[in-house]
Amino acid sequence: MVYLTRKLEFSASHLYNNPALSAEENKRIFGKCNNPHGHGHNYTLEVTVAGEPDPVTGMVLDLKELKEILDREITQRMDHRFLNYEVEELKGQIPTCENIARVIWNLLEPKIRKGRLYKVRLYETPELFAECYRNGAQGA
Amino acid sequence: MSDGLKIELGRRYQFSASHRLHSDQLSDEENRRVYGKCNNPYGHGHNYTVEVRVSGNVDPATGMIANLVDLDVFVEREVLEPFDHKLLNAEVAAFRESVPTTENLCKEIYRRLKHFPKAKLECVRVEETSNNAFEYAGEEF
Numbered sequence: 001m002v003y004l005t006r007k008l009e010f011s012a013s014h015l016y017n018n019p020a021l022s023a024e025e026n027k028r029i030f031g032k033c034n035n036p037h038g039h040g041h042n043y044t045l046e047v048t049v050a051g052e053p054d055p056v057t058g059m060v061l062d063l064k065e066l067k068e069i070l071d072r073e074i075t076q077r078m079d080h081r082f083l084n085y086e087v088e089e090l091k092g093q094i095p096t097c098e099n100i101a102r103v104i105w106n107l108l109e110p111k112i113r114k115g116r117l118y119k120v121r122l123y124e125t126p127e128l129f130a131e132c133y134r135n136g137a138q139g140a
Numbered sequence: 141m142s143d144g145l146k147i148e149l150g151r152r153y154q155f156s157a158s159h160r161l162h163s164d165q166l167s168d169e170e171n172r173r174v175y176g177k178c179n180n181p182y183g184h185g186h187n188y189t190v191e192v193r194v195s196g197n198v199d200p201a202t203g204m205i206a207n208l209v210d211l212d213v214f215v216e217r218e219v220l221e222p223f224d225h226k227l228l229n230a231e232v233a234a235f236r237e238s239v240p241t242t243e244n245l246c247k248e249i250y251r252r253l254k255h256f257p258k259a260k261l262e263c264v265r266v267e268e269t270s271n272n273a274f275e276y277a278g279e280e281f
Contacts, residue, residue, distance in 0.1 A: 018201055029202055031209070094203030098147050102198070105145060121150075128208070131148040131193070 003118060004060045005048045008070050010079035013040040014095040038082060043100075044123040045074060047108060051115025061114035073107045097122055097130035105132040148262055149205045150193045153215055155224035158185035159240040162229075183227060188242075189267040190219065190249060194259035206258040218252040242268040246276040254278070 015038040016030035026034045033039070047070060051060035078087055083095040089103045101122045109117045118137060123129040160183040161175040171179045178184070192215060196205040222232060228240040234248045250264040263277040 016203065020201065029207065093200075096198075096203035098149060098198045098205055099203045102143075102145060102147060127152040129150040130205075131150060132145055135144050135146045 001050050002053055002060050003048050003050050004063075004066075004115070005046050006063065006066050006070065008045050008047075008075065009042060010045070010075055011040060011042050012078050012081050012083050013038040014083040015039065016094050016096065018094060038084070041124050043078075045070075045104065046119075046121040046123075047104075047117070048119040048121075049112055049115040050118035054114075061112070065114075066112070069108065069111045073111060074104060077107075097124045097128060101130040101132040146195060147198055147205060148193045148195045149208075149211075149259070150191060151208065151211055151215070153190045153192070153220060154187060155190070155220050156185060156187050157223050157226050157228050158183045159228040159235070160184070161239055161241060163239050183229070186268050188223075188245070190215075191263075191265035191267070192253060193262040193265075194256060195262050196259040206256075210258050211256065214256050215253065219249055242266050242272060242274045243276075246274040250276045250278065 014033075015035060016033040017026050017036070018029075021029070047066070049060060049066065053060055077089075078100075081087060083090050083100065087095075087103070089107065090099065093099045093103075101120050104122060105117065105120045108120065119131060119133045121129055121131045159178075160180065161178040162171050162181075163174070166174060192211070194206060194211065198205055226232065228235050228245070230236075232240070232248070234251075235244070238244045245268075246264055246266045249266065250261065253264060254261045261278075263275055265273055265275040267273045
């Protein structure tokens with residue numbers, strides 16, 4: 001099995017606020033991420049696909065095709081957007097790194113037809129990231 | 141988890157410390173041969189990066205596996221405060237018994253963090269320099 005990772009960056013804004021909680025609770029739990037005007041990050045996404053290289057092309061999947069999938073599903077949807085208001089899949093969720101990573105997984109998994117999606121790692125800053133993978137798949 | 145997906149939260153921290161690689165079970169000559177310049181009796185230092193990964197259910201109310209503030213406070217207390225700007229051999233009890241290689245450092249940090257009460261510790265990665273990295277995920281790994 002070969003694991004191939006492609007990286008991309010996008011910039012977006014978000015804020016953390018749960019309408020079911022009081023203003024004080026929101027402030028206490030989310031701190032400065034609760035600023036109603038929102039704030040932004042440069043996100044870095046690493047997408048790992050697992051598979052066997054095709055004996056004819058030597059590729060797990062065509063990187064060009066992966067790049068197009070990532071552009072269509074992620075960049076166009078999230079880059080220079082306000083995640084809370086403009087990304088349908090995140091509506092009703094707090095757009096934390098954990099939740100965005102899961103949304104990205106669910107967007108990409110059905111689109112990757114050669115090899116299989118193995119792992120998504122989303123950096124919100126160089127010091128903070130979330131990973132999403134199928135239960136039991138990690139450790140290879 | 142019902143959708144079969146597992147989510148981990150990863151956080152990276154830095155500390156700076158000195159150490160000397162020297163084993164009491166080896167002769168001076170063997171120590172020099174095995175550890176080379178890391179055996180310098182005066183020690184030397186590194187800027188270490190520690191990557192901590194935890195897993196758990198994402199709380200629908202907060203969107204979080206664990207509140208970062210809780211994780212930061214725990215790591216600060218258990219690792220950064222006792223290790224930063226210290227001589228690991230002399231000032232961290234575990235390294236009076238074992239050589240403070242980054243392998244052993246990684247295991248010691250894992251041992252200190254595995255009781256984090258808010259999420260399950262998955263893995264500790266320690267980067268001694270930008271060229272050397274070590275990971276430990278417990279004995280079952």
